[in-house]
Amino acid sequence: MKLALGERRKREKEQRRRIILRAARKLFFKRGYKPVTVSDIAKKVELSKGAIYLYFSSKEEICAQVLLDDIERFHGEVLPIFETGADASEIFIGFAHMYVDFFLKDRELFRMVMNFMLHANNMNLSDDTNKRIILETNRAVSVTENIFKYGIDRGEFILRREDVRTMRNAFWGMLNGIISLHLFIGRESTREDRIRSNVNKCLGIFIEGLKKTG
Amino acid sequence: MKLALGERRKREKEQRRRIILRAARKLFFKRGYKPVTVSDIAKKVELSKGAIYLYFSSKEEICAQVLLDDIERFHGEVLPIFETGADASEIFIGFAHMYVDFFLKDRELFRMVMNFMLHANNMNLSDDTNKRIILETNRAVSVTENIFKYGIDRGEFILRREDVRTMRNAFWGMLNGIISLHLFIGRESTREDRIRSNVNKCLGIFIEGLKKTG
DNA sequence: TCAAAGTATGACCGTAAGTCATTCTCTCCT
DNA sequence: AGGAGAGAATGACTTACGGTCATACTTTGA
Incomplete structure (x- = not known):
């Protein structure tokens, strides 16, 4: 049996969340909310679209x-x-x-x-x-x-x-x-x-x- | 050879345009802009979606x-x-x-x-x-x-x-x-x-x- | 070392805007 | 009257995007 998310993992996850947010922010502010797709954000942080939905x-x-x-x-x-x-x-x-x-x-x-x-x-x-x-x-x-x-x-x-x-x-x-x-x-x-x-x-x-x- | 849009046709076209607008207005105000689809509007005025794009x-x-x-x-x-x-x-x-x-x-x-x-x-x-x-x-x-x-x-x-x-x-x-x-x-x-x-x-x-x- | 937890993928789905080849209908000229 | 051509209408199709999921990879800890 396993315990819930270890401390380090939690920290890393939070860090990745923030990286995604920063990327999204930049894209939104540059091109506007609607025109930016979730895939655009994923691409910018070198993840797949699906991965984004693990964080948001x-x-x-x-x-x-x-x-x-x-x-x-x-x-x-x-x-x-x-x-x-x-x-x-x-x-x-x-x-x-x-x-x-x-x-x-x-x-x-x-x-x-x-x-x-x-x-x-x-x-x-x-x-x-x-x-x-x-x-x-x-x-x-x-x-x-x-x-x-x-x-x-x-x-x-x-x-x-x-x-x-x-x-x-x-x-x-x-x-x-x-x-x-x-x-x-x-x-x-x-x-x-x-x-x-x-x-x-x-x-x-x-x-x-x-x-x-x- | 044919002339451009006769007077009556023009009038009827304008009338239909207004009918579509009225229907759209009602739908938008009731359910909000985003949730209403163009097909919804078409349905309400008994036209096909494509026809709507003849007017707008x-x-x-x-x-x-x-x-x-x-x-x-x-x-x-x-x-x-x-x-x-x-x-x-x-x-x-x-x-x-x-x-x-x-x-x-x-x-x-x-x-x-x-x-x-x-x-x-x-x-x-x-x-x-x-x-x-x-x-x-x-x-x-x-x-x-x-x-x-x-x-x-x-x-x-x-x-x-x-x-x-x-x-x-x-x-x-x-x-x-x-x-x-x-x-x-x-x-x-x-x-x-x-x-x-x-x-x-x-x-x-x-x-x-x-x-x-x- | 291996099983469970966690992370990542990308093909796939549903939906909705917008297009277009085709068909129907009306008008008007001969 | 009849037919040609303008215009009206259709709905299947295309495209785009948000969101999902079966699958696979990676890490962890017992």
């Missing part, structure tokens, strides 16, 4: 894990912003810029995330992946909500606490919406600095609205 | 035309709002509510439109369809830009004219973003009145920002 249950699952890794990385990068002691408006702007920069590095990443949000309901993902999605979603939510609460506590924002959730939605919506429009609609001005300046202006107006007394 | 060059083309018809209808419905002589803020709110209501009637419609915006670049659409897309995009843009200009002219909004384009993007982004979040992320509160009230609050804040002097 579906192409969608690969996509989800690529995106989750990136989002986790973003959340890691964004944390220090809260240590600065800046006021809520500055934190907002800082957060928004990090978000924009994050997605401008790989525009296909943003498209994939949006697409994923749109269709996640109809995807068959592993329990583990679903857990990660919920975790990261909650993290994103609480990060932004906390900025609003911080602003309220400091007396910086005129906003009822029960409206924080609404404003959090508006904030995310605005940020994603502006990026979408620039990347996929605007033929003009998709230069990074242009997008950044637009985000600045929009958030400026929004924050003015939050500050306005009476 | 691809499934994507069918989708595009369904969406364009709906967007055109929306633009038709939204025009009267500008005849009311209301102030710019009211027009904004009115416009936003019509937009929200329009998409809440068929949630799949919104998903399809978002998806379309995300991938329109990589679709092979007919020249005619591409023209319609540009036309409708420009219409949407100019509608919102005009509200901003109107607000500036009335002295209602404190906003430089060169920032109108930016604000138009923010407005669209916010609106689409809020709807997206509610429909596809929020497990909680996707009730219509809830979404409407959220849109109200967000736009309220946004408009306050626009009105703020100094």
Whole structure:
């Protein structure tokens, strides 16, 4: 009789999983999700298609894990912003810029995330992946909500606490919406600095609205 | 020798095209874009699959035309709002509510439109369809830009004219973003009145920002 | 050393978009 | 009326891709 997967094997398996993910990421970002086939990924890591399915249950699952890794990385990068002691408006702007920069590095990443949000309901993902999605979603939510609460506590924002959730939605919506429009609609001005300046202006107006007394 | 397509035939062809579109629309909205096959559509209108391709060059083309018809209808419905002589803020709110209501009637419609915006670049659409897309995009843009200009002219909004384009993007982004979040992320509160009230609050804040002097 | 566990393969399957040779049907000219 | 040719329709066929599985190879540990 045999025991379950030895330690070293487990490690090697995890390592191979990561190699596949890296390859998939590169391919997806270069050619887009749909055009990349599972065989393409297999070829790139010198495995057969069947082998890929020993590590991932579906192409969608690969996509989800690529995106989750990136989002986790973003959340890691964004944390220090809260240590600065800046006021809520500055934190907002800082957060928004990090978000924009994050997605401008790989525009296909943003498209994939949006697409994923749109269709996640109809995807068959592993329990583990679903857990990660919920975790990261909650993290994103609480990060932004906390900025609003911080602003309220400091007396910086005129906003009822029960409206924080609404404003959090508006904030995310605005940020994603502006990026979408620039990347996929605007033929003009998709230069990074242009997008950044637009985000600045929009958030400026929004924050003015939050500050306005009476 | 024969002449090109007689008048009556042309009319009948157009009629059949519309019948196919109606059937496709119903199927798409009921089961979603991907799950509906071209054969499903053909079956519903009692034609063979091949016949469908006499009227449309691809499934994507069918989708595009369904969406364009709906967007055109929306633009038709939204025009009267500008005849009311209301102030710019009211027009904004009115416009936003019509937009929200329009998409809440068929949630799949919104998903399809978002998806379309995300991938329109990589679709092979007919020249005619591409023209319609540009036309409708420009219409949407100019509608919102005009509200901003109107607000500036009335002295209602404190906003430089060169920032109108930016604000138009923010407005669209916010609106689409809020709807997206509610429909596809929020497990909680996707009730219509809830979404409407959220849109109200967000736009309220946004408009306050626009009105703020100094 | 050999049996079980684990890893890998690639032919194969199912499905769905899109094509095309063929057939049917209508129109209009003589 | 009749037939020629334009146009409408068909459905079997092609292609492409996600996913599966019987088979075979490799490692491990008793």
